[in-house]
Amino acid sequence: METKSESSEKKQPEQSAPFNKRRGFLKTIGRSAALAGLGAGLFGLIRRPKAAMAWQLDPKKCVQCGRCATECIMEPSAVKCVHAYEICGYCKLCGGYHQPNARQLHTAAENQLCPTGAIVRTFIEDPFFEYRIDENLCNGCGKCVAGCGSFGNGSLYLQVRHNVCVNCNECTIAVRCPAQAFRRVPIYAPYIPKKKDGEA
Amino acid sequence: MCRSSLAIPFGMFIVIALGALSNVVAVNRFPRPEFQGGYEQPPTVFPAARPELFGYMDIAVLAGALCLAAWLALKKRSRKGVFLLTVGAVAYFGFFRKGCICPVGSIQNVSLALFDSSFALPIAVGLIFGLPLVFSLFFGRVFCSSVCPLGAIQDLFVLNPVKVPRLMSSVLGLLPHLYLGAAILFVATGAGFVVCRFDPFVGFFRLNAPVGMIFWGGGLLLLGMFVARPYCRFLCPLGVLLGWSSLLSRRHVTITPDTCINCRLCEDACPFDAIRVPTDPGQAQEPRSRSVRRVLLHSALLPLWMLLGGLGGYFAGDALSLAHHRVRLAERILDEEAGGSDNVSLESRTFRAGTVPVPSLVQQAQAIRKTTKKGSALLGIYLGLVIGLGILRFSLQRKRTEYTADTQHCLSCGRCFQACPQEHRRLANISKKGTE
Amino acid sequence: MKKSAPLVLGLAVAALVAGIGLRLLTKQHRVSFFPRRTPVQCTPDNPYEYSIDSLTGIDPSQVGYREAGRIALSLKAKPQAIAIGDDNRLYAAGGNEISQLDSAGAVLQSISVPQEVLCLAPGRNGKLFAGSRNTIMNYGSRGKLTRQWNIGGENTFITSLCGDNEHLFIADAGMRVVWKLDTSGRVKGKIGMKDTSRGIPGFVVPSAYMDVAMGRDGSLWVVNPGRHLIENYRTNGDRLSAWGSSGSNIEGFCGCCGPIQMAMLPNGSFVTAEKGIVRVKVYDPAGRFATVVAPHAAFNPKESNLDLAVDTAGTIYVLDSYGNQIRVFRKKTA
Numbered sequence: 001m002e003t004k005s006e007s008s009e010k011k012q013p014e015q016s017a018p019f020n021k022r023r024g025f026l027k028t029i030g031r032s033a034a035l036a037g038l039g040a041g042l043f044g045l046i047r048r049p050k051a052a053m054a055w056q057l058d059p060k061k062c063v064q065c066g067r068c069a070t071e072c073i074m075e076p077s078a079v080k081c082v083h084a085y086e087i088c089g090y091c092k093l094c095g096g097y098h099q100p101n102a103r104q105l106h107t108a109a110e111n112q113l114c115p116t117g118a119i120v121r122t123f124i125e126d127p128f129f130e131y132r133i134d135e136n137l138c139n140g141c142g143k144c145v146a147g148c149g150s151f152g153n154g155s156l157y158l159q160v161r162h163n164v165c166v167n168c169n170e171c172t173i174a175v176r177c178p179a180q181a182f183r184r185v186p187i188y189a190p191y192i193p194k195k196k197d198g199e200a
Numbered sequence: 201m202c203r204s205s206l207a208i209p210f211g212m213f214i215v216i217a218l219g220a221l222s223n224v225v226a227v228n229r230f231p232r233p234e235f236q237g238g239y240e241q242p243p244t245v246f247p248a249a250r251p252e253l254f255g256y257m258d259i260a261v262l263a264g265a266l267c268l269a270a271w272l273a274l275k276k277r278s279r280k281g282v283f284l285l286t287v288g289a290v291a292y293f294g295f296f297r298k299g300c301i302c303p304v305g306s307i308q309n310v311s312l313a314l315f316d317s318s319f320a321l322p323i324a325v326g327l328i329f330g331l332p333l334v335f336s337l338f339f340g341r342v343f344c345s346s347v348c349p350l351g352a353i354q355d356l357f358v359l360n361p362v363k364v365p366r367l368m369s370s371v372l373g374l375l376p377h378l379y380l381g382a383a384i385l386f387v388a389t390g391a392g393f394v395v396c397r398f399d400p401f402v403g404f405f406r407l408n409a410p411v412g413m414i415f416w417g418g419g420l421l422l423l424g425m426f427v428a429r430p431y432c433r434f435l436c437p438l439g440v441l442l443g444w445s446s447l448l449s450r451r452h453v454t455i456t457p458d459t460c461i462n463c464r465l466c467e468d469a470c471p472f473d474a475i476r477v478p479t480d481p482g483q484a485q486e487p488r489s490r491s492v493r494r495v496l497l498h499s500a501l502l503p504l505w506m507l508l509g510g511l512g513g514y515f516a517g518d519a520l521s522l523a524h525h526r527v528r529l530a531e532r533i534l535d536e537e538a539g540g541s542d543n544v545s546l547e548s549r550t551f552r553a554g555t556v557p558v559p560s561l562v563q564q565a566q567a568i569r570k571t572t573k574k575g576s577a578l579l580g581i582y583l584g585l586v587i588g589l590g591i592l593r594f595s596l597q598r599k600r601t602e603y604t605a606d607t608q609h610c611l612s613c614g615r616c617f618q619a620c621p622q623e624h625r626r627l628a629n630i631s632k633k634g635t636e
Numbered sequence: 637m638k639k640s641a642p643l644v645l646g647l648a649v650a651a652l653v654a655g656i657g658l659r660l661l662t663k664q665h666r667v668s669f670f671p672r673r674t675p676v677q678c679t680p681d682n683p684y685e686y687s688i689d690s691l692t693g694i695d696p697s698q699v700g701y702r703e704a705g706r707i708a709l710s711l712k713a714k715p716q717a718i719a720i721g722d723d724n725r726l727y728a729a730g731g732n733e734i735s736q737l738d739s740a741g742a743v744l745q746s747i748s749v750p751q752e753v754l755c756l757a758p759g760r761n762g763k764l765f766a767g768s769r770n771t772i773m774n775y776g777s778r779g780k781l782t783r784q785w786n787i788g789g790e791n792t793f794i795t796s797l798c799g800d801n802e803h804l805f806i807a808d809a810g811m812r813v814v815w816k817l818d819t820s821g822r823v824k825g826k827i828g829m830k831d832t833s834r835g836i837p838g839f840v841v842p843s844a845y846m847d848v849a850m851g852r853d854g855s856l857w858v859v860n861p862g863r864h865l866i867e868n869y870r871t872n873g874d875r876l877s878a879w880g881s882s883g884s885n886i887e888g889f890c891g892c893c894g895p896i897q898m899a900m901l902p903n904g905s906f907v908t909a910e911k912g913i914v915r916v917k918v919y920d921p922a923g924r925f926a927t928v929v930a931p932h933a934a935f936n937p938k939e940s941n942l943d944l945a946v947d948t949a950g951t952i953y954v955l956d957s958y959g960n961q962i963r964v965f966r967k968k969t970a
Contacts, residue, residue: 063550132228153842193244
């Protein structure tokens with residue numbers, strides 16, 4: 001039996017040559033059709049400017065249910081609180097910083113809403129205080145968002161942070177969000193920020 | 201494509217001036233406090249995602265890995281090479297890229313783009329879907345051999361494979377078709393990405409998984425020690441598509457580099473039972489009329505299978521529609537209103553606090569249910585067709601004179617090479633040539 | 637088919653280490669082998685629930701008013717303001733429309749306004765003043781626009797207005813000042829600007845809520861929402877007094893800005909409305925808490941606009957913008 005060198009060319013099996021030729025021809029037809037179909041189909045589906053593969057949550061729909069902190073596959077969550085400074089009132093009694101029944105308005109932990117102490121309160125001038133989010137500590141639970149929204153101006157809101165988010169094909173938080181606030185957005189504009197409007 | 205915090209060194213930080221981003225339109229109306237002391241308001245920072253360039257780099261790696269896999273399996277015929285590439289795939293596509301987006305899941309993205317005109321398929325995802333299929337059309341299932349991270353991790357756990365009885369294998373072989381159809385159905389109705397939800401191995405790659413996923417994936421890996429690559433053979437939806445395209449492949453892995461001498465040494469060489477043995481020429485031939493009658497009978501039964509499948513699918517549609525969150529919510533709210541449950545769930549509470557009235561939710565749920573039932577009927581018809589064709593295939597007699605790899609099911613892993621004496625001769629020739 | 641198990645395991649571990657090593661090298665931390673999904677104390681649904689339920693409870697004996705009726709509104713936009721004229725005419729405004737209603741809620745006349753109405757104030761003889769963001773509009777008793785003037789500057793945001801016979805006082809929340817206008821619309825002065833020499837601390841207005849009302853003695857009462865105070869000014873700008881305290885307790889004003897609305901009862905008592913803990917309360921003329929008109933449970937918790945109006949009999953009208961209606965409260969007798 002002839003042996004060939006390193007090549008892996010295969011001799012044809014013991015079937016009639018015309019049968020194999022026909023088989024090969026049909027396969028070629030099938031292959032070409034499959035390639036054409038695949039190419040045309042994918043080409044038709046790809047619309048680059050609208051392509052959206054990043055996840056983001058709509059702050060207008062968010063109900064601060066706390067699932068952003070528990071459902072994300074990242075630990076701590078890729079959802080973090082963001083502060084829209086232009087909306088903030090810089091209040092001494094911050095609805096998002098302080099417990100609603102805080103006895104004293106300072107930075108003691110028992111007065112704070114945030115379970116991880118991620119909000120940094122800095123005095124600016126009377127009577128204004130600046131509130132800044134430390135993203136390394138924030139776990140996206142939304143308590144400050146709930147407080148700020150109901151008692152304050154609503155300048156704190158949750159957003160998926162894309163330096164942390166790994167962009168799963170299906171976001172586990174999106175599946176469990178009771179307000180269905182998550183949607184896909186383009187990767188080049190992956191945020192839905194809150195801006196000021198006339199209503200507080 | 202997966203984003204990593206490589207964005208920290210490489211990504212750009214977009215500082216937002218008012219009105220810079222496209223998504224929100226509201227105008228600045230209420231002015232902020234006047235600060236006397238010269239306080240400057242800090243900007244709200246929005247870190248950018250991983251640059252898209254990295255996504256294309258991943259595609260390049262995928263294409264390169266596929267080329268390498270094809271070369272190793274078909275040209276070089278090196279099981280060792282395939283194995284090393286497998287390890288590399290687990291490391292790169294698995295633990296480094298965290299196994300997402302994978303070509304198996306990309307089926308859903310493509311389906312979503314088909315059914316939802318508002319969703320545009322990104323080029324990268326299209327390529328992730330298309331590249332394994334294109335390579336399969338030319339070289340067989342080289343993607344499965346050593347590139348797919350799910351397959352690769354299972355492949356590393358193949359310890360002492362047993363042969364699965366043919367009948368069980370055929371019945372279990374229906375599951376990938378069911379999974380593929382269900383995945384497309386759930387995407388079409390908007391229920392979500394079911395393949396992602398039941399991905400057994402992504403939790404290991406991310407090093408973070410819910411308990412259920414650990415048991416599911418771990419169980420499959422442990423099972424995989426004895427039933428080689430259970431997910432690939434009996435669950436993978438992409439395997440259906442790859443199997444079909446592999447049937448049309450131009451070139452395919454062959455067990456022997458030369459002519460088959462029917463020495464039978466490779467019979468037990470495949471852990472995945474993908475080697476087709478030659479038919480016994482000495483066996484008494486069935487009278488042609490009988491075999492023709494049998495083929496005709498099973499062909500005639502095809503519509504019956506399809507009908508049964510369609511009916512079964514239609515009636516299963518009610519249960520399947522519960523995968524959609526709207527349907528589940530409607531059921532929950534109606535249940536609560538009828539006094540069926542003690543407490544109000546967070547979803548129903550949130551819904552009731554919103555602006556959509558319950559009747560329109562119920563209407564929407566009913567519409568989804570109807571669509572799901574139509575879809576599941578189609579799925580049932582398809583499954584019936586698959587079952588009927590499977591039975592038909594059993595009754596067809598194919599003459600085989602030598603040992604070949606089943607073009608549909610062979611995963612191009614190369615384990616069978618070393619069982620073939622022709623292969624040993626080839627390697628001896630190579631080393632002889634080397635020493636000359 | 638057998639593979640050398642140690643080799644396989646070794647290579648699997650190598651792949652694991654390589655992958656994790658690459659990830660750690662490229663600073664992809666946040667690896668957790670034991671994901672913590674349930675924090676220490678939690679409700680089944682939301683482990684991070686923000687609940688003010690403990691603060692909204694009320695002792696029924698503290699509620700001194702009962703709901704006497706509801707007037708449904710049929711404005712096209714969300715209602716923003718209500719007012720009651722000296723002849724007990726009821727006005728409701730929202731969007732670009734002002735409706736005059738009778739006590740049953742039937743629309744007597746509907747006035748179309750060129751700009752979005754944010755506040756209303758009744759004038760003499762059935763006249764009506766409407767305020768939009770930086771414009772005051774004066775309507776005659778038949779609904780004809782008689783005068784219109786812009787006031788303030790770029791940051792002006794008018795939230796409330798009131799007047800006596802000679803002047804009109806406009807609360808500008810954006811510029812944190814009260815404008816004093818004469819009857820022809822000329823700016824006569826600014827009240828409330830920060831002036832330590834006169835003992836005026838200045839208004840702290842975190843958001844678009846700032847209410848003004850005329851007192852019985854001709855002085856001006858202005859809400860200073862950021863400081864939770866209701867301040868009393870003479871019409872020449874002298875600050876007379878202030879009362880109010882912060883807190884979620886029943887006597888205080890909750891949240892960062894409060895009260896969001898204020899009105900005067902005929903006997904000089906104050907009616908106040910707050911958001912967050914949505915409640916309407918009455919304080920006596922000295923600023924001491926008197927009674928609750930309507931507690932949190934009576935409203936949609938997201939309610940943030942509870943414009944108040946009082947008629948000559950002391951009946952309190954509360955705008956329920958979420959319910960698109962006006963709620964009428966009368967004092968409980970005995």
